Amino acid sequence: MASDLARKTEEPQAPRIFRPTTKSPLGPVKIASAVSSVAPLLALLAILGILVHQALPAVKYNGIGFFVHNVWHPGNFYLQPVTTNGVLHPAQADYGAWAIIVGTVLSSLIALVIALPASLGAALVVSKLLGPRVRNALGVFLELLAGIPSVVFGLWGTLTIGPLLSRDIYPIVAKHMPDVIILRWFRGSTGAGEGLLTSGIILAAMIIPIIASTSRDLFAQVPKLTEEGAEALGMTRMEVTTKVTLPWVSAGIIGATVLGLARALGETMAVAMVSGSVLGTLPTNIYSTFNTIAATIVTTLDSALIDGTGLAVRTLAEAALVLMLVTLLANVGARLLVRKVSTTALPVGRGV
Amino acid sequence: MQDLAPRPVEEISATPPGSSRTVIKVSDLTVGFGRTTIISGVNLTLIQGSIVALIGPTGSGKTTFLRSLNRMNDKVRGYFAGGSIVLDEQEVLSDHVDLLELRRRVGMLFQRPNPFPMSIRDNVLAGVKAHGLAKKSEHDRIVRDNLERVGLWNAVSGRLHDSPFRLSGGQQQLLCLARSLAVQPEVLLLDEPTSALDPISVESVEKLLADLAAEITFIVVTHSLAQARRISDHTMFFFDGHLKESGPTAQIFEDPQQPETQYYVSGRMG
Numbered sequence: 001m002a003s004d005l006a007r008k009t010e011e012p013q014a015p016r017i018f019r020p021t022t023k024s025p026l027g028p029v030k031i032a033s034a035v036s037s038v039a040p041l042l043a044l045l046a047i048l049g050i051l052v053h054q055a056l057p058a059v060k061y062n063g064i065g066f067f068v069h070n071v072w073h074p075g076n077f078y079l080q081p082v083t084t085n086g087v088l089h090p091a092q093a094d095y096g097a098w099a100i101i102v103g104t105v106l107s108s109l110i111a112l113v114i115a116l117p118a119s120l121g122a123a124l125v126v127s128k129l130l131g132p133r134v135r136n137a138l139g140v141f142l143e144l145l146a147g148i149p150s151v152v153f154g155l156w157g158t159l160t161i162g163p164l165l166s167r168d169i170y171p172i173v174a175k176h177m178p179d180v181i182i183l184r185w186f187r188g189s190t191g192a193g194e195g196l197l198t199s200g201i202i203l204a205a206m207i208i209p210i211i212a213s214t215s216r217d218l219f220a221q222v223p224k225l226t227e228e229g230a231e232a233l234g235m236t237r238m239e240v241t242t243k244v245t246l247p248w249v250s251a252g253i254i255g256a257t258v259l260g261l262a263r264a265l266g267e268t269m270a271v272a273m274v275s276g277s278v279l280g281t282l283p284t285n286i287y288s289t290f291n292t293i294a295a296t297i298v299t300t301l302d303s304a305l306i307d308g309t310g311l312a313v314r315t316l317a318e319a320a321l322v323l324m325l326v327t328l329l330a331n332v333g334a335r336l337l338v339r340k341v342s343t344t345a346l347p348v349g350r351g352v
Numbered sequence: 353m354q355d356l357a358p359r360p361v362e363e364i365s366a367t368p369p370g371s372s373r374t375v376i377k378v379s380d381l382t383v384g385f386g387r388t389t390i391i392s393g394v395n396l397t398l399i400q401g402s403i404v405a406l407i408g409p410t411g412s413g414k415t416t417f418l419r420s421l422n423r424m425n426d427k428v429r430g431y432f433a434g435g436s437i438v439l440d441e442q443e444v445l446s447d448h449v450d451l452l453e454l455r456r457r458v459g460m461l462f463q464r465p466n467p468f469p470m471s472i473r474d475n476v477l478a479g480v481k482a483h484g485l486a487k488k489s490e491h492d493r494i495v496r497d498n499l500e501r502v503g504l505w506n507a508v509s510g511r512l513h514d515s516p517f518r519l520s521g522g523q524q525q526l527l528c529l530a531r532s533l534a535v536q537p538e539v540l541l542l543d544e545p546t547s548a549l550d551p552i553s554v555e556s557v558e559k560l561l562a563d564l565a566a567e568i569t570f571i572v573v574t575h576s577l578a579q580a581r582r583i584s585d586h587t588m589f590f591f592d593g594h595l596k597e598s599g600p601t602a603q604i605f606e607d608p609q610q611p612e613t614q615y616y617v618s619g620r621m622g
Contacts, residue, residue, distance in 0.1 A: 131429075229466040229528065232424055233479040233535065234455035243478065247469040 048324070055321050058314035061087040062095050066318065069096035072279035072296075074304070074312050081309045089311040097319055099282050103196070103290040104326060106283065107271065108264035110200025115208045116257060122208070123215035124241060139216070146209035154273030157202040162193030162274055165201070170287055188285040194276035197286045202270050207260035214256035218249040251338045258334040265327050268294040293323040373400040375539055375569045376421065377438045383413075383420050386430035390416045394435075394595045396588065398539075403561060403570045405580035405601065408590030409616065414573045417590065418541050421571070422458040423451060439539075456483050459537035464548045465524030467516035467531075472508050475516050475527055479535035498530040502560055522553025529560065533568075542572040546579065558583050577617060581605055589613045 024030065059066075061084060075093030082091050126138050170190035177186040222245050230240040246253070276289025277299050283290045291299075297316050304312035376398040383391050391413035398404060406414040416425065423444065425431045437444040444454060456479065467475050476495045480486055486494055495512065499505040504526045508519070516527055525545065532540060542561075546554040561570055561583055574580050580587055581601060588598040589612075597604065597613045608614040 223466065225462055225464060226466040226468065228424065229460075229462060230468060230478070232422060232455055232460035232462075233482065233531065234452040235479070235482045236452065239482050243470070243482075244468050250469075 051317055051321050051324070054314055054317035056314075057087045058095070058311060058318040060085045061089055061093075061311060062315060062318065066095060066097050066315075067101070067322075068098055070099040070280050070282060071096045072300075074307055077306065077308070087311065088309045090307060090309055093311055095315045096280070097293070097322060099280060100291050100293050100296050100319070101322060101326070102282060103275070104265055104292040104294070104323065107196055107199045107203060107275070107290070107292055108261055110197060110286075111203030111207055111264045112257065112261055114200060114204035115211055115260060118204070119208050119211035119256075119260075120215055120246075120253070122212045123219055124245075126212075127216050127219040128241075128245075139213070142209045142213045142216075145205075146213065148206075150206065150267060150270040151273075153202050153206055154270035157198060157270060157274040158194065161201065162198045164193075165198060166190055166193035166287070170197070174287070185286045188287070190287045191276070191289060194274050195287045195289045196275075196283050198274050199271050199290075199292075202274055203264045203267055206267065206270065207263050210263060211256045211260045214259065215249070215253055218252040218256070219245060222248045250341045254334050254338050254341065258331060261330050261334075262327050265330065266294055266323065267292075268298050271295045272299050293319050293326075374398070375400045375440070378435070379438075380435035381417070381420065381437060382434040383416055383425070384430075384432055385425075385428055389593065391590070391593045391595075396595065396598060398569055398571070400538075400569055401566050402585045403565050403572065403583055404586045404588060405584035406571065406573045406588050406590060407575075407577065407580050407616070408596075410575075412590040413593045414590045415543055418543055418571060418573050421539070421541055422455050422460055423449075424460065426451075452483070456535045457537055458539045458541060459532040459535065461525070461529055461532055461540060461542045461545045463544045465521055465528050467519075467524050467527055470516075471513045472516045472519075472527060473512040476530050476534050478531060483535055485535060494534055498534045499527075501533055501564070502526040502530045503556060504530060520553075522549050522556070525549060525553065525557065526560075529557070533564070537568060539569045539571065542570060544573055544575060547575065554579070577605075577619065589616065591616070 071094045073092065073094045075090030077090055079091040081088050083089075122138075122142075126135050126142075130138070170193075174187050174190050177183045179187065226248065227240055227244055230244045235243065271292050272295035275291050275295050277291055277295065278289045279291055279296065279300070281290075297319055301313070301316060304316055307313065374397055376396075378394055378396050378398075381391065381394040382389060394417060406418065408414050419425045420433055421437060421444070425433070433445050435445070439454070439458065442449065468478055470478070473495050476498050477491055480491070480494055496505060496509075499508060504523060507523060508514075508527075516524060519527065525548075529545075546557050549557065558579065561572070564570075565585075572580075572584065584601045586598065587601040587604040589596045589604060589608075589610075591612045597608060597610045604613065605617050608617055
């Protein structure tokens with residue numbers, strides 16, 4: 001009996017371990033969320049797949065030359081179509097997208113150079129200097145600006161702003177710019193108002209609301225205590241802004257900027273109306289007429305459909321692929337920048 | 353028996369041995385926002401090298417008073433101030449005062465640590481750079497000196513270029529203290545500086561204040577009566593917008609003259 005008891009106490013007691021079940025039963029909520037989480041991915045893959053399939057013959061025919069030269073020649077439809085690399089195409093057809101790639105990137109960069117300081121300035125004024133009533137009114141105004149259809153911007157650019165700038169502003173700028181690096185680009189013929197700079201300005205007006213309203217929300221999140229700390233240390237308002245407020249939200253600002261950039265890169269209608277729509281030539285100065293990928297697709301689609309071999313349309317599909325690639329590269333670049341910025345300082349983790 | 357009506361005109365007259373330089377003299381100070389008067393009729397004289405505790409219930413005007421001394425209330429809508437605050441013979445409540453220089457001389461430490469989004473090193477140097485107080489070649493020494501003063505050097509010397517947000521709350525507050533000290537202030541205003549810290553950190557901050565008090569005058573708003581008792585030479589009791597009573601800390605706690613003070617320090621109020 002006694003030894004029995006002793007043995008009992010000596011036996012190691014297995015500790016009771018509780019593990020909560022991580023699996024929840026399959027129900028309508030779970031199914032619905034699974035479907036909705038996969039849907040955007042499927043849509044993206046479908047678009048990409050169809051685009052690649054459409055573009056493939058053009059990729060084969062145009063080859064690497066598509067990225068390095070500036071011709072846009074659908075070929076001679078009166079001659080017998082020829083087959084090259086297994087692709088049927090009109091005789092003498094030759095496509096090179098270098099000029100429209102450059103045009104897309106340049107016009108968007110000009111837009112960004114104008115829009116970024118303007119947006120940050122507007123967002124700072126709205127969130128830091130104004131009272132709540134004016135702040136809300138301006139907020140509504142910003143959102144209204146974001147909702148204006150791009151064709152309206154295009155019309156405004158081609159009828160009003162473009163002619164105005166080319167008559168009253170551009171000639172003065174062109175005349176007085178010194179003949180030095182970069183600024184040299186502002187010299188020379190100023191054209192009739194359609195071109196790179198006008199497009200950049202119109203694009204800027206379109207992306208300012210995007211960057212400004214996002215930045216305004218970001219600035220509102222900067223802790224008051226931190227800004228007050230900087231003020232109490234005897235920093236000027238400018239120093240508080242540049243040393244504390246802006247760095248606090250830098251990652252988010254980059255995110256907002258990329259949103260704006262993506263919009264500018266892909267903007268079609270407004271640019272098509274103010275670019276001057278020339279194909280196959282690189283801009284010679286900042287007032288030059290030019291074209292972007294998106295605008296080229298929309299303005300040449302009609303004539304491309306005439307090409308009985310289908311190469312012209314397939315080339316436009318290839319151009320669309322390139323546009324997606326450019327936008328993707330901008331996004332990747334921004335992510336890298338965010339990572340670099342946010343590891344140094346931000347109190348909350350990485351990310352936009 | 354003293355009269356029970358608000359009798360705000362009290363002065364700290366006790367002088368610590370060896371020093372009697374007046375740093376701040378406040379006369380008949382009235383402060384408010386819009387149509388509301390927050391504090392009125394405050395008079396006091398602060399002697400260099402002392403620690404003064406401001407105690408009183410929430411809403412009694414302690415923080416408003418504190419933030420008037422470095423004009424941090426300026427930005428608040430409807431802020432107005434009457435009377436006079438004299439810092440070294442210079443009127444603080446004047447449009448001619450150099451606000452940036454005033455805030456260099458009268459520093460501030462806040463309720464919660466508020467490091468800037470820059471490296472630990474740059475945090476210490478933020479004020480020094482803004483005021484152009486030192487040459488670049490002296491920056492290393494300034495960083496080290498001030499971090500050593502707050503006892504943080506050993507903990508952070510290997511990661512001066514890291515983000516301050518990975519430090520513990522107590523360390524962050526010490527860093528903010530180092531940042532304030534780096535611009536060589538004469539007065540440091542502390543608004544409940546330890547209310548968000550753990551007891552060990554509180555102890556180290558309190559010890560630091562005692563060590564630094566020889567050079568700098570500290571004005572500390574605190575809700576902890578024990579803390580006021582531990583660290584301060586003088587205590588000022590705010591009640592309902594008035595400086596109800598002030599005097600040497602021992603006297604305020606052992607022998608309060610006003611019934612409200614008595615009620616408050618005995619822990620029956622607030």
